Amino acid sequence: MKVWEIRELLRICSKNSILKGGIRLHGVLVKMGLKSDVVTNNDLIDMYGKCGKTEVANQVFERMPEKNVVSWTVLISGYLYGGNPRKALKVFDRMCSSDVRPNEFTLSTVLKACCFVGVVENGVQIHGLCTKSGYESYPVVSNTLLHMYSRSGLIKEARKILDVMPVKSLISWNAMIGGYVTAGREREALFLFREMQKVLNVVADEFTYASILKACSCVGAFREGLQVHASVMTSGYVSSSGNEILTGALIDLYVKTRNLAEAKKVFDGCSLRNEIMWTTLIIGYSQEGLVMESMDLFSRLWRSGISIDGFVLSTVIGVFADFSMIEQGKQLHSYTHKVPSGDDVSVGNSIIDMYIKCGLTDEAEQKFREMPRRNVVSWTVMINGHGKHGNGHSAINLFEEMQKPKEDKSGGLQPDEVTNLAILSACSHSGLVEECWKYFTAMQHDNQTKLTVEHYACMVDLLGRAGKLKEARSFISNMPITPNAGTWQTLLSACRIHGDVDLGREVGDILLNIDGDNPVNYVMLSNIHAEGGGFEECARLRKMMKRKRLKKQGGCSWIEVEKRAEVFYGGDKWHPLTEKIHEVLKEVERRMKEENGYSCEVRFAMHDVDGESKEDVLRMHSEKLAVGLGLLVCGREGEVIRVYKNLRICGDCHEFMKGVSVVVKRVLVIRDANRFHRFENGNCSCGDYW
DNA sequence: CTAGGGTTAG
Numbered sequence: 001m002k003v004w005e006i007r008e009l010l011r012i013c014s015k016n017s018i019l020k021g022g023i024r025l026h027g028v029l030v031k032m033g034l035k036s037d038v039v040t041n042n043d044l045i046d047m048y049g050k051c052g053k054t055e056v057a058n059q060v061f062e063r064m065p066e067k068n069v070v071s072w073t074v075l076i077s078g079y080l081y082g083g084n085p086r087k088a089l090k091v092f093d094r095m096c097s098s099d100v101r102p103n104e105f106t107l108s109t110v111l112k113a114c115c116f117v118g119v120v121e122n123g124v125q126i127h128g129l130c131t132k133s134g135y136e137s138y139p140v141v142s143n144t145l146l147h148m149y150s151r152s153g154l155i156k157e158a159r160k161i162l163d164v165m166p167v168k169s170l171i172s173w174n175a176m177i178g179g180y181v182t183a184g185r186e187r188e189a190l191f192l193f194r195e196m197q198k199v200l201n202v203v204a205d206e207f208t209y210a211s212i213l214k215a216c217s218c219v220g221a222f223r224e225g226l227q228v229h230a231s232v233m234t235s236g237y238v239s240s241s242g243n244e245i246l247t248g249a250l251i252d253l254y255v256k257t258r259n260l261a262e263a264k265k266v267f268d269g270c271s272l273r274n275e276i277m278w279t280t281l282i283i284g285y286s287q288e289g290l291v292m293e294s295m296d297l298f299s300r301l302w303r304s305g306i307s308i309d310g311f312v313l314s315t316v317i318g319v320f321a322d323f324s325m326i327e328q329g330k331q332l333h334s335y336t337h338k339v340p341s342g343d344d345v346s347v348g349n350s351i352i353d354m355y356i357k358c359g360l361t362d363e364a365e366q367k368f369r370e371m372p373r374r375n376v377v378s379w380t381v382m383i384n385g386h387g388k389h390g391n392g393h394s395a396i397n398l399f400e401e402m403q404k405p406k407e408d409k410s411g412g413l414q415p416d417e418v419t420n421l422a423i424l425s426a427c428s429h430s431g432l433v434e435e436c437w438k439y440f441t442a443m444q445h446d447n448q449t450k451l452t453v454e455h456y457a458c459m460v461d462l463l464g465r466a467g468k469l470k471e472a473r474s475f476i477s478n479m480p481i482t483p484n485a486g487t488w489q490t491l492l493s494a495c496r497i498h499g500d501v502d503l504g505r506e507v508g509d510i511l512l513n514i515d516g517d518n519p520v521n522y523v524m525l526s527n528i529h530a531e532g533g534g535f536e537e538c539a540r541l542r543k544m545m546k547r548k549r550l551k552k553q554g555g556c557s558w559i560e561v562e563k564r565a566e567v568f569y570g571g572d573k574w575h576p577l578t579e580k581i582h583e584v585l586k587e588v589e590r591r592m593k594e595e596n597g598y599s600c601e602v603r604f605a606m607h608d609v610d611g612e613s614k615e616d617v618l619r620m621h622s623e624k625l626a627v628g629l630g631l632l633v634c635g636r637e638g639e640v641i642r643v644y645k646n647l648r649i650c651g652d653c654h655e656f657m658k659g660v661s662v663v664v665k666r667v668l669v670i671r672d673a674n675r676f677h678r679f680e681n682g683n684c685s686c687g688d689y690w
Numbered sequence: 691c692t693a694g695g696g697t698t699a700g
Contacts, residue, residue, distance in 0.1 A: 046691070073691045105691045112693075140692045147693055174694050181695095210695035217696095248696040276697040283697080314698045321699090349699040380700045418700055 001028065003040065010043040019051040042070045049078015054087075067098075073106040080109060085116035102129075104138040111144045119152040143171050150179020170202050178211045186215035190224065206237040206246060213249035217256040225253045248276045255284035275306050279315050286319040289556075289646075291565045294319050295328075310344035317347065321354035324644045324671060327563045329354045333367075349377045356385030359642055359669045359676055376402075376413055383422040388675045390685050392430025399423045399439075417450055424458035428465065429675060431687070436462050453479075457487045464494025469503050485515035492524050501532040512544075519550040557622035557645040559630050566629060571620040581628035588631070592659040596682070623653050623670060631664065638666075645672045658682050 006025050013022035026044060041064050048057035057078045061071060072095045079088035092110045095102060102110070107130050114123035127145060130136040136145070142165055149158035162168065162176045173196045180189035193212050196202055204212075209232050216225035229250060232238055238246045247270050254263035263284050267277055278301045285294035298316050302308065313336060320329035333351050336342030348371045355364035368374070368382050379402040386395040399419070405412040415423070420443055427436035440459055443449045456479050463472035472491050476483050488511045495504035508525035515521055526541040545552075558567040568575065575581065623645045630641035649657075649672045657668050661679040668679040678685035 042691080070691055077691060103691090108692050138692095143693050145693095151694090169693095171693055178694060205694095207694050214696070243695095245696045250696090252696065274697090279697050309698095311698045316698095318699060344698090346699040351699090353699065375699095377700045382700095384700065416700095422700075 003029075003032070003037070007040060007043050010040075010047050014043070014047040014050040017051050019053065022047040022051055038064065038066060038068055038071065042068070042074055045071060045078065046074040049074060050081060052082050054078050054082045054084065067100060069100055069103050069106060072098075072100055072102070073109060076106065076113070077109045080113045080116075085113040088113040089117060089122060102133070104135045104140045107133075107135050108140045108144040111141070111148050115148050115151060119148055119154060123148050123152075137166070139167065139169065143169070143175060146172055147175040147179075150175050151182060153183050155179060155183055155185065168199070168202070170205060170208070173202060174205075174207045174211065177208060177215075181211045181215050181218070184218075186219045186221075189215040190219075190221065204231070204235070206235075206243055209235070209237065210245055210249050213246070213253050217249070217253040220257050222257040222259065225257060229253070242270055242272050244272065244274050244276075248274070248280060251277050251280045251284075255280055255287070258288070260284050260288055273304075273306070275301070275309055275312055278306065279312050282312075282315055282319065286322060291319070291323050291325075291567075308339065308341070310341035310347050313339075313341060314344070314346040314350040317350040317354050321350065321357040323558065323560075323565050324358045324642065325560050325563070325565055326354075326358040326360065326642070327560060329358065343372060345371075345373050345375050345378065348373075349375075349381055352378065352385075353381045356381060356388070357671065359389075359640075359671060359678075361385060361389055361391075376416055376419060379413060379415075380419045380422050383419065383426060387422060387426025387429055388671075389678070390430050390675070390687070392426050392432045392435070395423060395426035395430075396432070396435060417452060417455075420449060421452075421454055421458065424455060425461075428458050428462040429686075431465065433462060433466065451481075453481055453484050453487055456481065456483070457490045460487060460490045461494070464491060464497070467498050469494060469498060469500050473503065473507075485511060485518065485521070488514075489521070489524070492521075492528070496524060496528045496531070499528075499532060501528055501534065504528040505537075517548065517550065519545060519552045522550065523552050553647065555622050555645065555647045557626040557643055559626045559641070559643050561629070561633055566626070568622040568625040568629075570622045572622065572625060575625070575629070577629060577632060580632055581625055584631050585624055585628045588660055588663055589656075591663045592656075596659060596662060621650060621653050623649055623672075624656065627657065627660065627668060627670075630668075631660075631666075640667045640669055642669045642671075645670060648672045648674050649677060654684065654688070658684055 006029060010022060010025050012018070013025065029040060029044070041060055044060050045057045048054070048060065057075060061067065061075050064071060072091070076088045076091050076095075079085070079091060089110065092102070092106070095106070107126065110126055111123060114126060130141050130145065135141045142161055146158050146161045149155070149161065158176060158179050162172060165172055173192070177189045177192050177196070180186065180192065189211065193204075193208070196204070196208075209228065212228055213225065213232070215221070216228060232246055232250070237243050238250070247266060250266045251263050254260070254266065263281060267273070267281050270277065278297065282294050282297050285297060301312065313332070317329060317332055320332065333354075336347055336351065341347060348367065352364045352367050355361070355367060364382065364385055368378060371378065379398060383395045383398050386392070386398065399415065402413050403415065420439075423439055424436060427439065436459070440455070443451055443455070460472050460475060463469075463475060469491070472494060476487060476491065488507050492504060492507045492511060495507060504525065508521070508528070511521045511525070522541050522545045526538045529535070529537040529541070554569050556567055556569045558565045560566075566575070572578070623643055626643040627641060630643060634641050649670055654677065657670060657677070657679045659682070660666070661668055662682040670677045670679070675686065
């Protein structure tokens, strides 16, 4: 073999990480006695580096009597690709004090290493070096600089580089567009994409499309997404052979823009499916409330033999959590013990959340305590869980515990926005007024902490619960950020609870102005009027809704029976046991009237159903139907009946459940859109305040 | 020796 042939083969081994072949070629070279050839040694260093054998690469390097730029550069890139960017920078430091000067390739490699070990700490300094040495304007260097800044969120710096580039290649555009997307500035990414399309000689490639599809999906740009989809198809990057990443991005686009049919079409048309595509589509089904379809997809994935990784597991457990399918969830929980990905933090977190959402706080606590690793999300799930169950003090204990520095794996964690929201909401729901203000003021004074509209809404809720409606109103006026619809909805719901029709009218006007297409606002406002006797205003609102073709979201409730979710909509009659359910409910109601004088609270009815008496409408509420089924099939003494409702439980049903718990001597747990209600001996854990 | 892409839990 000639030396050039060996070098050729070495490069192939390097590119494809074929260590065995590389070692054999090394052996051949040694036998030929060519130790001193710089170029060949450089190839050896590169090969060992790319095959993950950085120590051997370093040995070859050290034994070289003379080193050139390439020797240093391949050693540095070896450390970088071997996952040791710090070491790569150290070698670069050594190089700087040697007599060999870095070139554009060295600088590009070192800049890339900076992406992993801190751009501000190291990258900026190397950038200065590029400027001084005159390499800054080299395409390799400027593109890497652009990439480094854009991916670390230093968008301004990145943009500066792009704007002064004399020649912008596709790589430059892609780096900037991708940077905007990772920074969550999707609109700017889309804008830049349009700019790029105006430039001649630059044509989008698969990388551009991947970023742009993600941008469309994040902002829900459905129309633009369709256009990009068409371009992707004509570009030929997604053909019968398929591009997994683009196909995955397309499915995600249609899932996020809530076009399940199209998502399914892309999925079905793809011959090579990976677990990401499955995961994405499962999310699509579950977010549309299609439990069975979502589960069906999961069992198809299971049978397909594709590996079930942590992403899939946490997603599917999340589906069980959303639908509170505890039996299914437990089954998957025990499965996680058998697979390595079961130890993923996100999988553990999804399990805790599942138990929380199913109302099993003890099981959640146990899983939380035995997890090998925890992160902020783990703590937040627990804090939220306690909050929703009205255990404000437990939430506070956890919140304090997580921040305490500790020797072992847990604790010493900084709460983030979501955690802060959880603790405020927990305090508010439990009526811990002082504590809530204490935390809120602390957050206001800490300039590390970001407060969003939702944090402020928690305080509005706190004031509203206490009946301090005027204070809540002026609190909103004095907020440093613009209140959104949710903020006003919080106040409006407080107005309803306290029967303040006047303030309700004022808030309602504001709401209809800024969020006039949301049926929830009309329903809430019309209920306030109805309860205050203002039936004309109520009728006026109903007409407005009709004219705008707005329909109130259907309330639905479900209960898990034999591992299936039995779903009821208000007034449903499809269930085979409908008659028996009604019989049971009537019987219970009769006994309630006799024993504790319960009477139907008609003030909570939505006054929009013709032809049926208000009392009938109430009896048909979906949560009652689900509880009725529970009474029929969950016969065991002492068994807790667990029901879930997509909206908030209404006042009448709330009273009804209290009565049921007395008459049948059972515990009922109802999770609604807002929190948990545990009915026991005629009381509710929410203290009748929700 | 040179740069870039899609999925998860609160």
